[in-house]
Amino acid sequence: MILNTRKHNDVLILYPEGKITLGDGDQELGEAVRTSLSSGDRKIVINFSKVSYLDSSGVGELVGCYTSIKGKGGELRICGMSGKIFSLIKMTSLHSVFEVKDTEEEALAGF
Numbered sequence: 001m002i003l004n005t006r007k008h009n010d011v012l013i014l015y016p017e018g019k020i021t022l023g024d025g026d027q028e029l030g031e032a033v034r035t036s037l038s039s040g041d042r043k044i045v046i047n048f049s050k051v052s053y054l055d056s057s058g059v060g061e062l063v064g065c066y067t068s069i070k071g072k073g074g075e076l077r078i079c080g081m082s083g084k085i086f087s088l089i090k091m092t093s094l095h096s097v098f099e100v101k102d103t104e105e106e107a108l109a110g111f
Contacts (some may be wrong), residue, residue: 001025005034011111012041013104017050020058029058033065042074045107049080054088066098075099079107 001024002017012032020026029046036044046065048054054062062078069076078099081089089095101107 001028003028005032005036008108009111010041011043011045011077011108012036013045013108015047015050019053019055020051020061021053021055022057026057026061030061030064032067035081037072038069042069042072043111044069044074044080045077045104047080047104047107048078048082048085049104051082051085054085059088059092059094062098063094074109077101077107077111079104110111 001020004015005015006013006015014029016025016029020024020029033044066076077099080103081100086095086100089098089100099107
């Protein structure tokens, strides 16, 4: 997995690319979130538009990211999920936990 970042005002946007699976991207995503939290970021968007596959380990890491961010008083929004990845999030009922938006613009709105 490749992970790029950019800032939009005071919002950190993470752009994972590739697969987020056990041993391939799951820990990198969590580490990026923890590092950003220790740097003071509290508003984080993860843009999944270039993620081709997410397995249960990736979902678990996403839950860990959410918990870490909430524990620091922050907010996580997710956007750009493919239909297949959103189906997985919906099947696990996490769509009611995460703030999921279709586009990055929608995720950034109101932050």
